[in-house]
Amino acid sequence: MKPRIEEIPIEEFDLSLAGMRIMNPDWISRIQDSMWLHGQLQPVIARKHEGRYQIIDGFKRVYVSMDLMIKTLRCQVLDIDLQQAKLLILSYNRPQQSMEVWEEAMVLENLLKTHDLSQRSLSTLTGYSRSWVSRRLSLISKIDEEVATEIRMGSLTSRHARALMRLPRGNQMGVARVIINLGLSSRLSERLVDGFLKAEDEDKQRDILKHPEQILWDYTQDWPNDPHDGRLSSYGNDLMISIINFLHPARTLFLQLQDPRIEELKETEKVIITPFLGDVSGYVAKLTGAIGQLQILKHEEQDER
Numbered sequence: 001m002k003p004r005i006e007e008i009p010i011e012e013f014d015l016s017l018a019g020m021r022i023m024n025p026d027w028i029s030r031i032q033d034s035m036w037l038h039g040q041l042q043p044v045i046a047r048k049h050e051g052r053y054q055i056i057d058g059f060k061r062v063y064v065s066m067d068l069m070i071k072t073l074r075c076q077v078l079d080i081d082l083q084q085a086k087l088l089i090l091s092y093n094r095p096q097q098s099m100e101v102w103e104e105a106m107v108l109e110n111l112l113k114t115h116d117l118s119q120r121s122l123s124t125l126t127g128y129s130r131s132w133v134s135r136r137l138s139l140i141s142k143i144d145e146e147v148a149t150e151i152r153m154g155s156l157t158s159r160h161a162r163a164l165m166r167l168p169r170g171n172q173m174g175v176a177r178v179i180i181n182l183g184l185s186s187r188l189s190e191r192l193v194d195g196f197l198k199a200e201d202e203d204k205q206r207d208i209l210k211h212p213e214q215i216l217w218d219y220t221q222d223w224p225n226d227p228h229d230g231r232l233s234s235y236g237n238d239l240m241i242s243i244i245n246f247l248h249p250a251r252t253l254f255l256q257l258q259d260p261r262i263e264e265l266k267e268t269e270k271v272i273i274t275p276f277l278g279d280v281s282g283y284v285a286k287l288t289g290a291i292g293q294l295q296i297l298k299h300e301e302q303d304e305r
Contacts, residue, residue, distance in 0.1 A: 004076070004077050005043055005074055005075065005076055005077075006074070006075050006077055007072045007073070007074055007075070008046070008053050008072060008073055008074075008075040009071060009072050010062065010065055010066060010070065010071060010072065010073065012052050012053055013044075013046065013052065013053050013054075013055055013062050013073075013075075014046075014049055014050075014052040014053060014054040014055065015055055015059060015062060016054060017054060017055060017056065017059075017085065017086070017089065018055070018059045019106070019152075020086070020089060020103060020106040020107045020110060021059050021060075021089075021099075021103055021106075022100055022102065022103055022151065022152055022153075022154050023059070023060070023063070023152075023153070023154060024154030025154055026154070027060060027154075028060050028063060028064060031060045031061060031064050032064045032067065032068065035061065035064050035065070035068060035070075036068065040061065040065075040070075040073055040074055042058075042061075043058070043073070043074040043075055043076045044057060044058025044061055044062060044073055044074070044075050044076070045057040045058060045075070045076045045078065045088070045092065046058075046075050046076070046077060046078070047077065047078050047079070047080050047085050048077060048079070049082075053075060053077065054085065056078070056085050056088050056089055056092070057088070057089065057092045058073075058075075061073065083111065083115050086107055086110060086111055086115075087111070087125055087126065089107050090104060090107055090126055091126075091127075100157065100158045101136060101139065101158035101161075101162075102139065102140075102151050102152075102157075102158040102161055104136050105136035105137060105139050105140045106140065106152075108122055108126075108133055108136050108137055109137060109140050111125075112137065119133050119134060119137065138165075139158070139161060139162065139165060142165040142169075143161055143164065143165055143169075143172065144164075144169040144170075144172040144173055146172075146173045146176075147161070147164055147172045147173055147176050150176060150180065155180050156176060156179065156180065157186065159186035159189070160176070160179055160184075160186060160189050162186075163186065163189040163190045163192075163193045164176055164179075164189075164193065166193055166197065167193060167196065167197070171196065171205070174209050175192060175193060175196055175209070177209075178192060178209055178212050179192065181258070181259075181260060182212070182216075182255065182258060184216070188216055191215060191216060192208075192212055192215065192216060194215075195208055195212075195214075195215035196208055196209075212255070213251065213252045213255040213256070216251075216255070253280070
């Protein structure tokens with residue numbers, strides 16, 4: 001039977017396979033904006049299952065449609081079994097590379113556990129190498145379940161997971177909280193994990209989690225021993241060195257201001273600290289003005305050309 005396009009009421013969709021996809025709020029927001037402006041551009045894909053339509057591709061479109069109170073969606077209906085449906089979750093997202101590594105791992109793990117498949121057969125069925133299958137299954141097996149929940153919620157990415165899997169399970173969530181609270185990139189997350197693993201004892205590890213700035217922005221790792229740049233004048237090099245020396249304490253202060261413990265400050269503490277922050281704010285305004293002069297000079301030079 002050839003696939004057919006049908007107009008399906010929202011309430012008839014079965015979202016039971018959604019657990020193998022990450023519902024990242026940012027992605028959903030982008031899809032919502034698109035559907036609000038343009039409507040449904042592509043049909044969702046589903047199979048008939050127990051009197052309903054089990055979604056294979058288009059989970060986010062269904063969730064957005066519920067929020068926008070759209071009553072029906074165009075749906076391509078396939079006549080396939082459950083195992084084929086799960087394999088299609090991988091293949092439909094392969095051309096756009098729209099699946100996170102963690103999502104691929106969740107699909108593979110589900111197939112392995114619920115369909116009595118081996119890694120060899122998974123490789124054959126998916127068209128990927130056995131090492132590709134093994135790496136993804138290894139990722140899931142080494143991640144703490146609490147961290148896995150954060151990944152499924154979109155708070156952490158697969159790249160964060162790759163960094164965290166280097167830690168013992170019992171330490172992963174503590175480091176993950178720092179990554180989430182500070183919105184760290186995968187590169188800085190790797191640096192945080194490196195520092196945690198090098199810590200001499202548990203006291204040092206706890207200190208790193210309380211004050212991660214001590215290793216996150218170590219400029220000895222980011223800049224050469226001799227920062228002199230032959231392309232710059234003597235003043236230009238002096239200015240560059242001042243900028244480098246400024247970045248570390250500036251980022252440290254920003255990190256402290258982002259710390260959730262800031263909400264626990266007592267009123268007396270705020271009274272003491274606020275005037276100093278006012279001074280900082282004043283210097284930031286002056287710095288912004290000074291930087292603006294460089295921007296103006298740049299625009300003037302372009303105009304002369």
